[in-house]
Amino acid sequence: MAVLPILQFEDKIAETVAENPVVVIIGETGSGKSTQLSQILHRRGYTRSGAIAVTQPRRVAAVTVARRVAFELGSRLGEEVGYAIRFEDRTSDKTCIKYLTDGCLLRESLSNPELNQYSVIILDEAHERSLNTDILLGLMKRLINRRSSNLKVLITSATLDGVKVSRFFSGCPVLNVPGILFPVEKLYSTERPTNYVECCLKTALDVHVREPPGDVLIFMTGQDDIDKMVFKLEEKIQNLEEGSCMDAIVFPLHGSLPPELQIRVFSPAPPNCRRFIVATNIAETSLTVDGIVYVIDSGFVKQRQYNPSTGMYSLDIVQISRVQADQRAGRAGRTRPGKCYRLYPRTVYDEEFLDATIPEIQRSSLAGSVLYLKSLSLSDIDILKFDFLDPPSRESLEDALRQLYLIDAIDENGQITEIGKAMAELPLEPSLARTLIEANELGCLSQALTVTSMLSAEVAIRPAHSKNKEKKRKQSFSKSKLPDGSGWGDHIQLLQVYESWDRADYDPNWCTDNDLQVRSMMFSKDVRKQLSQIVQKMGKGSLDVESGMRQKKSDKDYKKLRRALCRGYGNQLAERMLLHNGYHTLGYRSQLVQVHPSSVLEADEDGQLPDYVVYHELINTSRPFMRNVCAVEISWVQPISKKLEKMNIDKLSGGSGASENNETIENKTINSPLQAVDASGPPGSMDSKIQAARERYLARKANR
Incomplete structure (x- = not known):
């Protein structure tokens, strides 16, 4: 195995970290920063005074990188090296290197704001600018002033603007580590294709038939397109004339895949066989798959965007940035010279692509993040003036404050309430956390836990009725005998479906017979179990959280749950x-x-x-x-x-009061959820x- 470039800089890194509380490390693709940096600091003795935390924006990356580091250290996963993601913790008292999502580290800081359990905190893949990473950057800046003698913070990235981050952290040093990159030939299309899925398919087949051996990485926008591409590509490959080219296997790669299917992409192809890996942007930087020689770049990414003025999300397919395009191309030059087929003209890259991806904090609902900041109970935090690397719009912050106020998480003066503190302890979005707390008061906690778990697992239920559906779909669903929500709506149906599954003793065949994804249902069961344990530890579980699961519910029972939902979704x-x-x-x-x-x-x-x-x-x-x-x-x-x-945004923020330029809600009703x-x-x-x-x-x- 070749020596990774970052290891050649081990002494320099150790020296810089020893002399500075904050260090920015720009490690190019293939430098080994995600797997080796924690091991370098471990060898240098930092784990003797606390564990090393390494955050990842993605669950998949936290798991796979932890597995790799555990393997390299000859340790069982969960012992010396472990990981923590939402609803799953593979760590122990022995764990000294811990990979975790940025959201998990935020949650840990609620119970221990000083994060004293860690000697080093590494914010990896910071260029992805996830919402939680941006919050952590602001909090690390505050925390360094409190723990400057014994805390080291490293911000690592492949493409981050190091100078900008250095300024944010008062001029901290920036180290640049080169990667293993062979030349990559970039081939542009003459025009933008009308159907990028079909264009990706055609390009993939051309590469397979005409190009020498080497694996192919295809960037698509989401699971649906990936599934289509995998199916069509397998079908086309099977229909090729026998002996006309080498064999091939096709793997999908996206965040919804179970871990055992994600791991497959890291296994080398059999002799005389080419791998095709069809992936989302998770393969840009979060995960490195060796053996890639050819990259097919559709030029698009699926992006979730929130409009605070309407309270509405949109899931849009948008053009990637130039930084993303360069990252994708770089995947082809890891082991030898490669090629990147860009399915867009050079003029689009030069003139239409943004320089960098818009940070998630500027296109997301901030209710959960603002609740977290409020729950820290730091008297000097004014939400509207919090120190962000790239501040979100004032409108987004006002929208978050308004949401939290309406569901009782903060009072009219912007102080977090006891309800808000309890909500912050739950690993849920604010509306669902508030629903559970209200359900406990109304005596329907068991039912609310079930609904919350089904929503968290994103269980998709196909319609049991066929109103306004095509005849074909009507026939397709006629066999389904799923409950219909008793006329009250989808949350009640989710409860009824889960309880029907419980009465079937959680039989996977029951899910299959009713067109439900087994993995999603099993995940909802796991989530429910963990949420039940959390609320009982919090002292909120005065009820038996399993009570009445198999009892037939009346409209009176559903009324309690609906009332709790109303309070949660205020x-x-x-x-x-x-x-x-x-x-x-x-x-x-x-x-x-x-x-x-x-x-x-x-x-x-x-x-x-x-x-x-x-x-x-x-x-x-x-x-x-x-x-x-x-x-x-x-x-x-x-x-x-x-x-x-009686709502005043400046008071909700934590500021001293209303400014002359800010009206109270009496004069500014455009964002009222009940407006005509x-x-x-x-x-x-x-x-x-x-x-x-x-x-x-x-x-x-x-x-x-």
Whole structure:
């Protein structure tokens, strides 16, 4: 095995770390920074005064790199070297090198703000600019001033702007470590393809038939495209004339794969066989697969973006940045000269691609991050003025504060409440954490744990009904006997599905028979078990969290759960306005949104939805949709709407009070979740239509 470049700089690294509390290390692709840096510091004795923490933005990377380092040290995984990711901890009292996601390190700092268990904290892959890594950068800057005598912080990256980070950390040193890179020939398309999946497929086949041996890495945007590509590529390869070229095997690589399937890509191909690895951007820098000689770059990435003014997520396929393009190309030059087939013209790379990827902190909901910062109870933290490497917009921070206030995590003066502190201890997004706390008070904790686990595991339930579906889909789903939510909505259906599975003794065949992904259901079971243990340790589990699992539920039971959901989703309410263009439509933040077609939420015999619903996610695809929707009652909504009357953003931030330029919510209602819709048409026309619809609805109700 060749000596990794970073090992040639071991003495220089050790000397620089010894003399400085913060060091930035720019290690090019193939330098060995992720696996070797922790071992260098371990050899230099840093683990005698505490463990070495190495953060990764991705769960897959935390697991695979920990496995590699444990192997290199001749240690069993979980002993000297371990990892911690959400809902999984493979560490022990012996662990002195710990790989963990950046979110896990944030959570650890809640119980130990000084992070005294660590002598060294390495923030790896910082160029990915994940939301949690950016929060950690700000916190490390504060922490260094408190633990400067015994804490070392290293920020490592392949492409990060070292000068910018150095300035952020008051001029800390920057070390550059070269990688093992052979020349890579970059081949551009003459024009942008109309279908990049088909273009990737054609290019892959051309490489396989015409090019010498060497593995191929294909960058796609997400699991759906990867699955299509794997299926089509395998089919095409099987149909090639026997003996016309070498054999080939095709592997997918994305974050949703179970670990045993991810590991396959690291095994070398059999003799006279070429590997095709079809991956998301996880293979840009987080994971290094040896043997890649050819890279096919679609030029796109799937990116989740949040709009704080609408509270809406969109999952968009966008152009990559030049930094990402260069990272992808570099994967072809690890072991010998390679080629990168860029499925876009050179002019697109030069003129259209951004220099670098937009940091996640500038395109995400910040409610969870702001709750974390508030839970630190540091009197000098003003959320709107927190020291970020690249600050998010004021609008995003205000949106997060508003969300937390409406679900009781912070009070009107911006102080974290006891409810907020309890929410911060749960490894969940704020809405689900708040739901569990309310459910405990209402006596339905067991049911809420089930729903929360199903949502956290992202269990997808195909519709048991076939309303508005094509005849073909209707026939396909006719055999399914899944519960339908009893008319109350998707959260109730999730509960009913899990409890049906419980009554079937968690039989995997039951999942298969009902078109449910076995792995997702098993994961939800594991998540539920861990959440149950957490809430009981917190003293919130006054109920038996397994109680009533197999008992038949009544509407009264479901009412308790729906009430808890209303409290948890206080900022995610929508009010029924009218039936619009044949779709179930509700008003939210000056727009019309629709219940997703897969929802089991039922309208009445007149086609009217409930007056109010809560939703788990608002996402913009072909049109704005609410996903995972549940009916709630107006009496539960009123206390939430009243809170808006006394809300002042500057006070919520932690500042001294309202500034002259900031209005209270009384004068600035555009972001109220209960605001009426302003649609096109003459002034007052929408209001009159809404009022007429309400009057008809009330009249029908009175006649029943």
